[in-house]
Structure formats: structure tokens, C-alpha cells
Amino acid sequence: MKAQDFSEQLQQQVQQAIAGKQPVRITGSGSKAFYGRETEGDVLDISAHQGIINYEPKELVVTVRSGTRLADLNAVLAEQGQMLAFEPPAFGEDATIGGTIACGFSGPRRAAAGSARDFVLGASIINGRAELLHFGGEVMKNVAGYDVSRLMVGAMGTLGVLIDISMKTIPRPFEEITLQRECTYQQAIERMNELAGIDLPVSATFFDGLNLYIRLSGAAPAIKAGEKRIGGERADNNAIWQNIREHSHAFFRQDKALWRLSLPSDAACFELPGKQCIEWGGALRWLVSDADPSQVRSAAERAGGSAILFRGGDRQGEVFHPLTDGMKTIHQNLKRSFDPDGIFNPGRMYREF
Amino acid sequence: MDTKNLINRLAEFLPAQSIIHEQEALRPYECDGLPAYRQLPLLAVLPGTIEQVQQVMRVCHEMRVPVVARGAATGLSGGALPLGDGVLLGLSKFNRIIEINKQARTARVQPGVRNLAISEAAKKYGLYYAPDPSSQIACTIGGNVAENSGGVHCLKYGLTVHNVMEVKVITPQGELLTIGGAALDTPGFDLLALMNGSEGMLGIVVEALVKLLPIPARAQVLMAAFDDVEKAADSVGTIIAEGIIPAGLEMMDSLAIQAAEDFVKAGYPVDAKAILLCELDGTNEEVSVQIRQVRELLKASGATDVRTARDEEERQLFWKGRKAAFPAVGRMSPDYYCMDGTVPRSRLSEVLTGISKLSEVYDLPVANVFHAGDGNLHPLILYNANNPGELKRAEDFGAEILQLSVKVGGTITGEHGVGYEKVHQMCVQFSEPELEQFRAVKKAFDPQLMLNPGKAIPQPRSCSEHKTIGGHQH
Numbered sequence: 001m002k003a004q005d006f007s008e009q010l011q012q013q014v015q016q017a018i019a020g021k022q023p024v025r026i027t028g029s030g031s032k033a034f035y036g037r038e039t040e041g042d043v044l045d046i047s048a049h050q051g052i053i054n055y056e057p058k059e060l061v062v063t064v065r066s067g068t069r070l071a072d073l074n075a076v077l078a079e080q081g082q083m084l085a086f087e088p089p090a091f092g093e094d095a096t097i098g099g100t101i102a103c104g105f106s107g108p109r110r111a112a113a114g115s116a117r118d119f120v121l122g123a124s125i126i127n128g129r130a131e132l133l134h135f136g137g138e139v140m141k142n143v144a145g146y147d148v149s150r151l152m153v154g155a156m157g158t159l160g161v162l163i164d165i166s167m168k169t170i171p172r173p174f175e176e177i178t179l180q181r182e183c184t185y186q187q188a189i190e191r192m193n194e195l196a197g198i199d200l201p202v203s204a205t206f207f208d209g210l211n212l213y214i215r216l217s218g219a220a221p222a223i224k225a226g227e228k229r230i231g232g233e234r235a236d237n238n239a240i241w242q243n244i245r246e247h248s249h250a251f252f253r254q255d256k257a258l259w260r261l262s263l264p265s266d267a268a269c270f271e272l273p274g275k276q277c278i279e280w281g282g283a284l285r286w287l288v289s290d291a292d293p294s295q296v297r298s299a300a301e302r303a304g305g306s307a308i309l310f311r312g313g314d315r316q317g318e319v320f321h322p323l324t325d326g327m328k329t330i331h332q333n334l335k336r337s338f339d340p341d342g343i344f345n346p347g348r349m350y351r352e353f
Numbered sequence: 354m355d356t357k358n359l360i361n362r363l364a365e366f367l368p369a370q371s372i373i374h375e376q377e378a379l380r381p382y383e384c385d386g387l388p389a390y391r392q393l394p395l396l397a398v399l400p401g402t403i404e405q406v407q408q409v410m411r412v413c414h415e416m417r418v419p420v421v422a423r424g425a426a427t428g429l430s431g432g433a434l435p436l437g438d439g440v441l442l443g444l445s446k447f448n449r450i451i452e453i454n455k456q457a458r459t460a461r462v463q464p465g466v467r468n469l470a471i472s473e474a475a476k477k478y479g480l481y482y483a484p485d486p487s488s489q490i491a492c493t494i495g496g497n498v499a500e501n502s503g504g505v506h507c508l509k510y511g512l513t514v515h516n517v518m519e520v521k522v523i524t525p526q527g528e529l530l531t532i533g534g535a536a537l538d539t540p541g542f543d544l545l546a547l548m549n550g551s552e553g554m555l556g557i558v559v560e561a562l563v564k565l566l567p568i569p570a571r572a573q574v575l576m577a578a579f580d581d582v583e584k585a586a587d588s589v590g591t592i593i594a595e596g597i598i599p600a601g602l603e604m605m606d607s608l609a610i611q612a613a614e615d616f617v618k619a620g621y622p623v624d625a626k627a628i629l630l631c632e633l634d635g636t637n638e639e640v641s642v643q644i645r646q647v648r649e650l651l652k653a654s655g656a657t658d659v660r661t662a663r664d665e666e667e668r669q670l671f672w673k674g675r676k677a678a679f680p681a682v683g684r685m686s687p688d689y690y691c692m693d694g695t696v697p698r699s700r701l702s703e704v705l706t707g708i709s710k711l712s713e714v715y716d717l718p719v720a721n722v723f724h725a726g727d728g729n730l731h732p733l734i735l736y737n738a739n740n741p742g743e744l745k746r747a748e749d750f751g752a753e754i755l756q757l758s759v760k761v762g763g764t765i766t767g768e769h770g771v772g773y774e775k776v777h778q779m780c781v782q783f784s785e786p787e788l789e790q791f792r793a794v795k796k797a798f799d800p801q802l803m804l805n806p807g808k809a810i811p812q813p814r815s816c817s818e819h820k821t822i823g824g825h826q827h
Contacts, residue, residue: 058590059698060598081596110537117543118515131786139695140727141512141767143501143550144775144782145810146794150514150546159542171596193456197480199567199636221638264535266457283537305536321540326530330797331541337793350541 001072003051005065007124007132007163013044014161015130017343024343026157028067028099031092035103036156038315039348044161046098053164054138057082061121061138063166066098073097077169085113085170089245098162104154107245108204108215111196111265111280116153119168123149125160128339138166151334156349159338173203173217178240180211181232185269185276188212192281193266200226206244207278208251213240244279247311251277251286257313259287259296263305270299286310297321320349328352356395359440362412363398366405373397382441385426385433386488389690389744390773394421394435401446403521403529403559410557411527413440414803420525421805422553424465424496427488429691430772432499432552432808442557444495450474451560458565459518459535464495464558468502471563480565483510486768487676495558501550503768505601505675506632508726512768514549516564522548522556525799535562547794552770552809555798569634572600573644574668577656578625582606582721583702585627588654589725590698592631595650597643601632602726603675606705609682609720609733616681619674620667622658629656629725630671678722679733686718686735690747694758695767698728707757708732715750717743729767730758756781771809779809780816788816 017024023041027033049067056062057080064073070090077083087107088100101123106115122136125148136142136149152162183191188207195202201218215238216226227234243249252258256274265282274289287296293309300307306321313319323331328350335342335353342353356374363372373379374396383391395418400406413420419439426433435441447463450471454460455478460471468489472481485504486492492502497513498520510516519533533545548555579585585604592599605613607626614621621628629651633643644661651659662668674681682689696704705721708730712719720733732754736747755765755778765771765778779788791810795802811819 056697056699058594060593061697104538104543114511114515115537117546118511127790129786131790133784133787133790135787137762137764138697139729139763139767140508141503141695141724141729142764143768143770144764144766144779145771145787145791146555147501147514147546147550148790148794151543153543153546154538155542170598171593174596190456193458197455197458197478197567199570201636201639218635219639219642221642222636225636225638262536262538264457265537266454280537305534306538306540323541324531326524326528327532327541327544330530330544333797333800334542334794337797338790 001050004048006049010046010049010161011126011130011132014126018130018341021341023346026161026345028096029092029094031090031095032099032103034311036348037319039345047096052076060169061166062169063138063164064097065164066096066162068097070095070097070100081172082169083172084167085119086110086116087245088116091246097165101153101165102157102162108241108279111283112203117150120149120153120165121168122166123152124163125152126163127160128341128343140168157345158335158349158353160344174219175223176215176217176238177223177227178235178238179214179227179230179232180235182210183212188278189282196281200229204241205281209275209277215241254288256288256290257309258311259289260308260310261285261287261300261305263303267303270303272296272299359416359418366408367398367400371399382435385428385431387429387431387774390431390434392435392437394441395438397441397443399443399446406523406557406559407527407529409442410523410525414526419803419806422557424493425491427492428496428500428772429769430774432770432772434773453478459562460565461562462494463560465493468492468494468497475565479568481568482563483566484513484516494561498549498558498561499553500770505603505724508602509598509600514546517549517561518564519562520548520558521560522558524556525803552772553805554795554809571637571640572632572634573640574630574632574662574671575647576660576671577629577651578622578658579627579655580657582627582705584655585629586701588629588651591650591654592647595646597646599631599726600634603630604723604725605678606721609678609722612681612685612720613674613678616684617674617677619670621674630675682720682733687737690734690736690751692732692751692754693766693769694755694763695729696758696761696763700761701728704757704761708754711750711753715746717747717750752778773808776809776811777819779811780819
């Protein structure tokens with residue numbers, strides 16, 4: 001990792017883009033180029049803006065430049081026995097933390113520990129007036145002003161360029177094991193919800209259509225007691241969680257469109273063509289299907305949630321779940337308030353902005 | 354403002370007893386939990402349905418009357434301080450728990466439901482609502498969302514923003530919006546993050562869906578006494594460095610210990626310079642391991658005595674002393690002024706030394722109570738408002754504490770909000786372009802600035818004016 005502050009150069013590039021009314025495509029390593037809608041514009045490359053600015057293990061906080069490789073950050077945290085609680089997927093060797101946060105990606109631990117946005121404490125951004133602004137900070141509790149740093153998480157870079165990000169870190173669990181047991185889809189949903197209602201050290205769940213996998217994390221005696229209570233067969237290792245996280249698991253290696261359905265954790269099984277798997281205690285359903293997008297979206301809505309065309313399919317059409325009219329107005333107003341000339345990733349999230 | 358006309362318009366859909374306009378009847382609404390600031394509203398309304406809130410907002414919007422929302426008014430920053438030319442919108446009638454979903458572990462509640470009432474109702478399912486501000490007996494969930502309230506357990510379980518899944522809000526134009534949902538992710542920007550802590554300036558919360566957690570199988574609290582505040586502060590980092598995240602980690606200094614002990618007889622060691630309450634929760638096995646570890650760590654950090662609560666009763670008693678610390682200090686002094694800065698934990702002892710020096714300069718005693726786990730300080734400045742100039746002195750003292758918090762990399766408010774009280778200190782923490790971005794966010798929701806105007810975000814130019822006046826302005 002070559003630590004360098006590249007924020008001034010980025011600010012100048014944004015200034016030029018504003019002056020020329022020329023949209024930019026904010027890019028790190030390009031590992032998440034598959035995600036979101038296709039967008040036009042000159043590349044604004046943040047990957048040179050690298051390095052860890054501050055890391056205080058005792059404070060459980062790290063501040064990094066957005067172009068820092070996720071792998072580098074994970075290594076630094078691991079040295080101190082810590083990690084990012086939301087266990088983000090990388091989807092590429094050189095994935096940056098900036099891209100991870102802009103996409104708002106969280107991994108297997110999300111239902112148990114929280115999401116990317118839950119662990120963001122502060123952020124510096126360049127807005128569409130080319131101003132470098134700081135929001136939040138490095139402390140756990142901070143209610144001065146609106147929570148703009150969390151607003152950036154999952155905004156797909158449409159509101160500003162992420163420059164520096166402060167996040168809460170957590171200690172790595174002392175031990176981890178994976179349990180597995182055969183069951184049906186509906187049994188998996190019920191079991192996942194039931195276990196989440198009991199104080200057990202469950203840190204991740206997955207149902208592949210055949211087996212329910214449960215990961216336990218914590219102190220050795222707690223894991224032992226949890227294993228006794230939950231039952232099932234102990235897997236040889238914990239590799240499955242990385243495979244699910246990075247979509248290298250067999251389920252994801254298919255050539256049809258991949259949908260990501262975010263549903264209430266107790267939503268029952270729904271009938272759609274294709275294959276499904278379940279994560280996040282029932283709250284996340286992956287669907288590999290060539291079903292019509294409107295069919296998938298209405299099924300998600302009927303179940304009380306929403307659907308994202310995660311990979312494949314038509315990247316020029318609607319990829320994210322449509323907003324209601326009232327929400328669309330607020331989104332457009334917010335977009336204008338951060339980026340009045342509409343230069344950041346136009347159309348990457350929704351066609352209208 | 355044609356008050357009569359406004360009342361007539363509101364009376365078209367609100368019963369007469371829900372519109373309060375006589376001065377004496379308005380008196381209870383003149384302040385929130387920060388009684389140093391008082392203002393009678395033009396009138397107060399108490400709608401009972403979501404449709405009525407929408408109608409109130411539409412009428413006020415049309416007539417350009419600003420609106421301030423009010424829950425239980427336990428806020429400590431004057432966020433619910435009424436406006437003399439505005440309507441105060443009380444949500445006390447929205448006091449129903451709509452549904453508890455045992456399987457999905459959620460509670461759908463109206464905004465006027467008390468924080469503690471949610472946990473009480475969820476108890477029979479083995480569940481509870483985690484954020485527990487010290488005012489949890491009285492404060493309501495709508496106000497918790499507005500302030501992004503914390504509590505003594507947020508190091509492990511997060512703030513309100515981490516525990517609320519969805520809010521239904523009424524916009525300044527009277528539209529009903531659903532933000533968030535029963536799923537973990539919802540489409541679009543994370544507006545839920547914006548709503549939490551927005552101090553009633555972006556919308557009126559009329560319903561909330563909150564996350565419930567399983568009641569830990571076991572919770573155990575340790576109380577450690579120290580003969581030195583600095584040692585107590587440093588022990589906190591030592592525990593966390595070992596990979597242990599306590600459910601609660603609270604510290605009190607000697608003045609606060611004495612006050613609390615006099616008030617609730619919690620069994621605190623009154624001769625200690627500081628005490629640390631450390632709660633560990635989780636599975637029985639996990640807690641057993643951690644109790645041993647933490648006890649050793651505290652002793653190694655120089656604790657003069659470490660006690661484990663004998664039983665649940667004593668655990669509750671240890672916490673009662675902490676939760677009653679504010680009123681306990683209130684008994685020692687005619688008035689007190691509670692501050693809320695947060696600092697990086699590593700700077701804690703430096704800031705405490707700074708506060709005790711300022712206490713001498715301003716000649717006002719200060720009791721310190723804090724959420725040591727997350728660096729959130731609550732210095733309580735003791736003063737007597739009847740002594741001429743003492744309120745001003747307390748305010749100036751407080752302003753200096755907040756400046757010190759910002760200087761060491763912290764914030765002016767950890768959980769009480771900016772409100773009316775700290776609006777000028779925002780100029781210390783944020784640059785003008787940052788404040789301008791906040792104003793732009795506000796306008797994205799509320800272009801006419803009808804909701805709680807004048808709170809939380811300083812008006813344009815007010816920072817430079819404030820500087821030229823020099824010092825605290827209230």
C-alpha cells in the first residue's frame with residue numbers, strides 16, 4: 001500500500017468537471033463495475049488516494065482513505081486482532097473500501113452484527129461544488145448535524161466522492177465453527193428466525209436449497225454450549241462463508257440474472273422460476289432466474305420487501321427497486337442539494353438522477 | 354399572524370379540547386427537559402390520528418406557520434422549545450403499541466410510546482428494545498428517533514439509528530412517507546439514517562418499527578473503585594484491547610458518586626475518586642469467562658476494589674444509582690447544567706483535567722458522569738439561577754467544555770442533540786460550507802423551513818455574527 005493523500009488532485013478534477021459540465025464515473029479498482037446501472041462519463045479514479053490515516057485499536061476506530069484496498073485494510077486490522085464487523089465482500093482482489101461503502105455492501109455477519117452503514121462513524125466527501133466536507137468523526141456517539149456520512153453508504157457515489165472514511169472496528173471472535181443440517185426452505189426460514197430470538201452466538205446463516213448452515217462465533221465455552229443447543233453436524237472448516245460472501249459458491253456460478261431480494265426475515269417461500277438461496281437469518285434471498293423483472297419485483301413487494309437486479313440482465317433498464325413518487329421527489333431534491341450540476345455517476349442508481 | 358383564523362381552520366378537523374390556546378393552559382408546553390429556556394407557543398395542538406397530523410401540517414404549511422413537534426419533552430437541548438409564532442404539535446395521544454412480531458423480532462409502535470414500555474411489552478416473548486437512555490421511563494420513541502438517543506448499552510448494541518427499521522413520517526407539506534421497512538435493506542438512499550437525529554426538522558414521525566433483541570441469558574455487573582480518575586479512564590481501553598465489548602461501561606467521579614449514594618443508597622464506595630460500572634452480558638458460559646477476565650484487568654489497572662453484583666437485585670441497584678445520577682446531583686444544587694460532549698477515549702483523562710481547571714476558573718462545581726465506553730461525557734455544572742450572572746457563567750463554562758471536546762477530535766453532542774442550546778457551538782465544529790450542506794439537506798425535505806426552524810443548524814451568517822458579538826449569545 002502506497003500511502004498518499006490525493007484529495008487535492010481529486011478536488012481539482014471535480015472542479016474541472018463542474019466547469020465543463022462533464023459528468024464523471026467514480027471508480028476504484030472497477031471490481032463493482034457490474035453493479036448498478038451503466039453510466040457515461042470520464043473516469044474519476046480514486047485508487048491513488050490510499051492509506052490508513054488513523055487506527056486506534058483501543059478506540060475501536062479506523063480512518064482510511066477511500067482508495068485503500070479492502071484486503072490491505074483487513075490485514076492491518078487482523079494484525080491487531082480486529083476486523084470490520086459487517087464482513088464486506090470484495091468481488092475482486094483490488095476492491096477498495098470506498099467502493100465497498102459507496103455500494104453499501106455487507107457480508108454474512110450482517111444480520112447478527114449490523115451493516116456497512118451501521119459501522120460508519122464519519123466521512124469526508126467532495127460534493128458537487130468541489131468542496132471538501134467532513135461529517136461525523138471518530139467517536140461512537142455523535143449527533144451534531146444530520147448524519148451525512150451514513151447517507152453516503154449505498155448512495156452509489158451519486159451524492160459525492162468519498163475521500164476518507166471512519167469506521168468502528170470490532171474484536172475478532174476467539175473461535176468459529178460451522179454447523180450444518182438438512183431441511184426444507186420453509187424449515188430453514190423458521191429455524192433462522194427462531195435462533196435469532198434466542199441469545200446464542202450465531203454470526204451467520206445460509207440455506208443452499210438443501211442444507212442449513214449456521215456459523216457460531218465467540219468464546220470457546222459459548223460456542224460449545226451453542227453447538228449443543230442447536231445440534232447438527234460440524235463442518236470441517238468455515239470456508240463456505242467466504243465462498244458465499246464472494247459469490248464463488250456454486251449457487252452463484254450460473255449464467256442467468258442474479259437477483260437480490262431484501263425481505264422481512266420471516267417472509268414465506270414464494271414461487272418464482274429459478275433457484276433460490278437464503279442468507280441473513282431469512283432477510284436476504286438470492287434468486288438466479290430468467291423471470292421477467294416486473295414479476296420478480298412484484299413478488300418481492302408482495303412479501304413486504306424489494307428486489308435488486310444484482311448481476312446480469314439489462315443494465316440500462318431499472319436495476320434498483322423503483323421508488324414511490326414521494327420518495328423520488330426527496331431523492332431528486334437531495335441529489336440537487338449535493339450535486340447541483342448532476343456530475344457524479346448520473347443514472348448509476350436511478351435513471352432520473 | 355391571524356391566530357383566530359388559524360384556530361378556526363384547525364377546528365375544522367380537530368376537537369376543541371385538542372387545540373390549546375389560552376396562556377395558562379399553554380404554560381406546561383413552554384419548555385422541554387432544559388428549563389433554562391422557555392417560550393410559550395402561539396398554540397398547541399394534540400392530534401390523535403395520522404390524518405389529523407397531515408391536516409395540521411397542510412394548514413400550517415399553507416398559512417406559513419412553523420411547527421415544532423413534541424414527545425414527552427425530556428430532551429436536554431431545547432429541541433422541543435416552542436416558537437412564539439409557531440404551533441407546538443404534541444404527539445402524546447399516539448401512545449399505542451400496534452404490534453409485536455415475535456418471530457421477526459420487531460415492534461410496531463406509535464411515536465408517543467415510552468421507550469421502556471416497549472421492553473416491558475416484549476418481555477413475555479423473551480425480547481427487549483436495546484437503546485436505554487437514562488430517561489427511558491418517560492421518553493418516547495418519536496423523540497428517541499429525533500435525537501438518535503443512546504443510553505448506557507450503546508457500545509455493544511448501538512444507538513437508536515441501529516435499532517429502528519422503519520419510520521412513517523409526515524412531511525412539512527402533509528404527505529405520508531414510509532422510510533425504511535421490515536426488510537434489512539430498502540430502496541434508495543439511506544434516509545432512515547438522516548431521520549435519526551434530525552431533531553424534528555425533516556419530518557414528523559408518526560409510527561416506528563423497531564428491532565427487538567433476545568434478552569441476554571445472563572447479565573452481570575462489576576463495580577470497580579479507583580483512587581484516581583485517570584486510572585479508571587485508562588482501564589476502559591485495557592478491557593477493550595483484550596477483545597471484550599462490555600454491554601455497558603459507565604464511570605462516575607467522586608461528586609457524582611456521593612450524590613447518587615445519598616439519593617438511592619446504591620452501595621457505592623463514597624470515598625472513591627471514581628467508580629466504573631462494567632456490565633457483561635450474553636450466554637452464561639461467555640459471561641463467566643469474561644467476568645474473570647475483566648476482574649483481573651481492573652485489578653491490574655489499579656482498582657482498589659472490584660465487586661460483582663451478588664444477584665439481580667443488586668445489579669439493578671448499581672444501575673439505579675447511575676441512572677438517577679442527574680436528579681441526584683439536582684438535589685445538591687438549585688440548578689445544574691448538563692453537557693454532552695464526546696471525546697476519543699484516549700483523550701479522556703486530558704479532558705477531565707481540563708474540565709476541573711475550568712471549574713476553578715468559573716468558580717462552579719462540576720460532577721462528572723459518563724458513558725466511558727464510548728467517550729461520551731456528561732459534566733453537570735452546578736449553579737444557582739437566582740444568583741445574578743450565574744446562569745451566564747454556567748453557559749460559558751459549558752461552551753468551553755464543548756470547544757475542548759472538539760479540539761481533541763470529539764463532538765459537541767454525543768446524544769442530547771444540538772437543539773436550541775448548542776446551535777452556536779455548531780460553528781465551532783463545522784465549516785461554513787459544511788453548514789451550508791446541512792441547510793441544503795434540510796431544504797430537500799422542507800423547502801419553506803417550516804419544521805422546527807432555528808434549531809440544530811445555525812442560520813446563514815449567524816456564525817460570523819456570533820463571532821463578532823464574542824462569546825455565548827443566549
